[in-house]
Amino acid sequence: xxxxIKEVEGGLCAPKGFxxxxxxxxxxxxxxxxxxxALIYSEFPTICDAVYTQNEVRAAPVRLSSSYIxxxxxxxxxxxxxxxxxxxxxxxxxxxxxxxxxxxxxxxLLQREIQVCSTGIIGVPLPLERLEAKFPELIENLDYxxxxxxxxxxxxxxxxxxxxxxxxxxxAKVRIGAIAKGAGMINPHMATMLCFVTTDAxxxxxxxxxxxxEAVDLSFNRILVDGDMSTNDTVIVMSNGQAGNKxxxxxxxxxxxxxxxxxxxMLSLAKKIVADGERVTKLVEVVVKGAATNLDAERxxxxxxxxKLVKCSWNGNDPxxxxxxxxxxxSGARVKEEMVDIxxxxxxxAQNGIAANTDIDRLxxxxxxxxxxxxxxxxxxxxxxxxxxxxxxxxxxDFNRHEYALNVKR
Amino acid sequence: xxxxIKEVEGGLCAPKGFxxxxxxxxxxxxxxxxxxxALIYSEFPTICDAVYTQNEVRAAPVRLSSSYIxxxxxxxxxxxxxxxxxxxxxxxxxxxxxxxxxxxxxxxLLQREIQVCSTGIIGVPLPLERLEAKFPELIENLDYxxxxxxxxxxxxxxxxxxxxxxxxxxxAKVRIGAIAKGAGMINPHMATMLCFVTTDAxxxxxxxxxxxxEAVDLSFNRILVDGDMSTNDTVIVMSNGQAGNKxxxxxxxxxxxxxxxxxxxMLSLAKKIVADGERVTKLVEVVVKGAATNLDAERxxxxxxxxKLVKCSWNGNDPxxxxxxxxxxxSGARVKEEMVDIxxxxxxxAQNGIAANTDIDRLxxxxxxxxxxxxxxxxxxxxxxxxxxxxxxxxxxDFNRHEYALNVKR
Numbered sequence: 001x002x003x004x005i006k007e008v009e010g011g012l013c014a015p016k017g018f019x020x021x022x023x024x025x026x027x028x029x030x031x032x033x034x035x036x037x038a039l040i041y042s043e044f045p046t047i048c049d050a051v052y053t054q055n056e057v058r059a060a061p062v063r064l065s066s067s068y069i070x071x072x073x074x075x076x077x078x079x080x081x082x083x084x085x086x087x088x089x090x091x092x093x094x095x096x097x098x099x100x101x102x103x104x105x106x107x108x109l110l111q112r113e114i115q116v117c118s119t120g121i122i123g124v125p126l127p128l129e130r131l132e133a134k135f136p137e138l139i140e141n142l143d144y145x146x147x148x149x150x151x152x153x154x155x156x157x158x159x160x161x162x163x164x165x166x167x168x169x170x171x172a173k174v175r176i177g178a179i180a181k182g183a184g185m186i187n188p189h190m191a192t193m194l195c196f197v198t199t200d201a202x203x204x205x206x207x208x209x210x211x212x213x214e215a216v217d218l219s220f221n222r223i224l225v226d227g228d229m230s231t232n233d234t235v236i237v238m239s240n241g242q243a244g245n246k247x248x249x250x251x252x253x254x255x256x257x258x259x260x261x262x263x264x265x266m267l268s269l270a271k272k273i274v275a276d277g278e279r280v281t282k283l284v285e286v287v288v289k290g291a292a293t294n295l296d297a298e299r300x301x302x303x304x305x306x307x308k309l310v311k312c313s314w315n316g317n318d319p320x321x322x323x324x325x326x327x328x329x330x331s332g333a334r335v336k337e338e339m340v341d342i343x344x345x346x347x348x349x350a351q352n353g354i355a356a357n358t359d360i361d362r363l364x365x366x367x368x369x370x371x372x373x374x375x376x377x378x379x380x381x382x383x384x385x386x387x388x389x390x391x392x393x394x395x396x397x398d399f400n401r402h403e404y405a406l407n408v409k410r
Numbered sequence: 411x412x413x414x415i416k417e418v419e420g421g422l423c424a425p426k427g428f429x430x431x432x433x434x435x436x437x438x439x440x441x442x443x444x445x446x447x448a449l450i451y452s453e454f455p456t457i458c459d460a461v462y463t464q465n466e467v468r469a470a471p472v473r474l475s476s477s478y479i480x481x482x483x484x485x486x487x488x489x490x491x492x493x494x495x496x497x498x499x500x501x502x503x504x505x506x507x508x509x510x511x512x513x514x515x516x517x518x519l520l521q522r523e524i525q526v527c528s529t530g531i532i533g534v535p536l537p538l539e540r541l542e543a544k545f546p547e548l549i550e551n552l553d554y555x556x557x558x559x560x561x562x563x564x565x566x567x568x569x570x571x572x573x574x575x576x577x578x579x580x581x582a583k584v585r586i587g588a589i590a591k592g593a594g595m596i597n598p599h600m601a602t603m604l605c606f607v608t609t610d611a612x613x614x615x616x617x618x619x620x621x622x623x624e625a626v627d628l629s630f631n632r633i634l635v636d637g638d639m640s641t642n643d644t645v646i647v648m649s650n651g652q653a654g655n656k657x658x659x660x661x662x663x664x665x666x667x668x669x670x671x672x673x674x675x676m677l678s679l680a681k682k683i684v685a686d687g688e689r690v691t692k693l694v695e696v697v698v699k700g701a702a703t704n705l706d707a708e709r710x711x712x713x714x715x716x717x718k719l720v721k722c723s724w725n726g727n728d729p730x731x732x733x734x735x736x737x738x739x740x741s742g743a744r745v746k747e748e749m750v751d752i753x754x755x756x757x758x759x760a761q762n763g764i765a766a767n768t769d770i771d772r773l774x775x776x777x778x779x780x781x782x783x784x785x786x787x788x789x790x791x792x793x794x795x796x797x798x799x800x801x802x803x804x805x806x807x808d809f810n811r812h813e814y815a816l817n818v819k820r
């Protein structure tokens with residue numbers, strides 16, 4: 001953590017002027033009392049930015065929200081879990097719009113001031129009537145309850161993910177709060193990575209957009225659980241300026257501190273997502289150095305982090321550097337085999353492309369940790385990149401074998 | 411099978427003038443009597459072609475063999491299993507050369523007339539002395555024993571893979587025989603896909619090269635088990651002209667029949683490799699139609715066949731078309747979500763990007779088969795592509811968790 005960034009309580013409601021709450025509508029499971037509809041609301045006008053999935057197949061709420069934000073700074077986010085409202089055709093758009101409409105009426109806002117998000121199973125119609133039935137209760141109980149919202153947005157996650165920090169910027173104490181969900185780049189039992197960030201910092205639009213894109217690039221774009229990309233991935237950052245700081249402008253005073261804090265918040269949640277990946281037992285950082293270019297380093301990092309064989313070996317505490325180098329070899333990056341060094345948690349496994357003279361027990365020990373790094377030095381240039389990823393377990397596969405037919409029949 | 415292609419007995423030795431044999435050297439397991447060194451020999455001069463891995467990390471025998479074949483038509487192939495001799499540095503090259511040297515002396519050939527192949531664990535020194543000890547026995551027993559050779563080249567395969575056919579070409583009966591191994595694009599417990607083809611057809615060099623590349627492209631380049639590419643993948647085709655047919659020239663008389671037969675042989679082995687993939691329970695053909703270009707169709711087919719989530723659902727007999735379309739969406743191909751149709755074994759699962767009105771039990775039935783097709787029609791153009799792939803099972807992961815440390819300590 002940066003010197004001046006301090007973790008605080010409160011989640012989304014740590015910043016001034018943000019309310020949150022949630023109710024159980026029976027979308028996740030009609031018979032269980034699980035929270036599955038959340039609302040996040042700014043009592044004051046905002047400056048916002050949002051980043052949506054790059055998948056060509058985009059869920060109805062993503063289509064709607066990305067269109068709304070073009071003409072309006074959002075004041076509220078309505079999110080359901082248990083159903084992604086993706087691949088649901090015109091019916092899906094109608095229902096996403098109905099969610100925005102309900103929310104705008106309940107809060108006295110314009111429909112375009114609402115962001116709509118959904119996460120869950122793909123291709124199954126959204127049971128809108130269940131949301132409608134509980135909606136009045138959601139509005140009525142809206143308070144400063146970030147925990148309920150964090151709980152309501154998760155699907156196959158084993159725990160809610162939340163973080164909030166305070167940091168001094170331009171003479172005032174500013175807070176940033178955030179919640180996230182996702183147990184994979186796609187959360188496979190359901191679908192989606194979601195992250196909602198609130199801040200009471202006063203920030204210019206240009207600075208907020210630049211800071212958000214940079215933070216997403218260095219956090220959520222660098223995690224890889226199963227290599228799949230969701231139809232619903234969304235990150236939304238809302239700032240309402242209630243902290244009373246002098247407005248942070250692009251590259252101006254306080255910009256460094258604001259970006260550092262936002263990055264810290266997102267990276268912290270990104271790591272929590274990987275560590276809570278479906279049936280994951282390890283959090284692994286793959287660090288690539290010495291590549292001819294940064295792009296080459298990224299290719300290598302992604303190939304290694306995505307290899308089923310490499311991930312299996314991590315699950316078994318096996319220091320299998322041969323599988324790492326074979327993924328390096330097919331990554332598409334410029335590689336000279338006889339230059340490649342590989343380290344597990346700082347312990348040299350391979351040097352100049354062949355087995356290093358390191359005791360196998362020391363190597364096994366390194367990968368037995370629940371968190372470790374795999375460092376690959378190509379020794380060709382100064383390009384570098386890193387990603388956070390996880391192992392692949394038999395339990396992951398077992399967990400993901402059944403879904404669609406079960407959900408259709410429910 | 412084409413009308414005129416007839417399956418026959420004999421494997422590699424079905425064509426005239428080819429001998430084969432194998433011995434147990436204790437590379438796979440020092441204490442077990444498992445065949446692990448094979449020799450394939452043409453009694454007559456040959457015309458050959460070989461295709462090697464495109465991985466930037468190439469095993470020593472691949473480097474050696476690809477260099478030898480540039481100046482010489484091979485007469486023999488020496489293959490060991492249990493050790494890939496990959497990532498073994500200069501020592502690996504010395505040992506691969508020693509294998510070529512032993513073979514050339516034993517058979518009275520030039521060293522450059524030998525192709526050397528290895529398959530097995532990466533990054534562990536080849537125990538050459540064990541090969542040397544059994545080499546005289548290998549030469550002495552060389553006979554027409556294709557079965558022993560097929561058995562000797564396998565690693566984690568559960569069964570040897572062999573096929574041989576006869577076909578009438580240019581007035582003579584011509585035979586093609588082949589063996590293969592591999593339980594993944596990389597065979598992960600060990601490493602490598604290997605395929606050796608013999609034929610007594612008289613074929614010009616240009617025609618043999620064109621026919622081989624075409625057949626590999628339509629067979630081994632279209633199978634995807636775990637998405638990893640080996641450091642040792644090799645396909646070698648040897649023809650010796652002993653059938654007495656009028657030489658098949660490029661695009662000339664008999665070319666169509668020869669190419670069809672060679673393709674049939676390779677595709678048959680490619681499917682056997684997928685069906686025998688590690689802990690695989692399904693053989694799935696992914697067919698993409700209606701893409702804007704063939705390249706787009708290939709992108710879609712590979713993205714779907716490579717998705718861990720899609721493969722998990724197949725393992726669970728789950729007709730999860732939502733996961734299929736989400737992989738279509740991130741494939742990089744041009745896609746209009748509302749145009750996409752998806753079929754499981756001919757049964758419509760999704761139409762125009764949303765759930766089709768098909769009974770879920772009929773869909774579940776379709777994916778319960780041990781072999782089925784997934785057909786994706788993008789309805790945008792006339793580009794098409796197909797790949798053969800398999801499901802992902804909990805047992806696959808379990809099987810691949812341990813390897814390196816075990817082998818180092820053995």
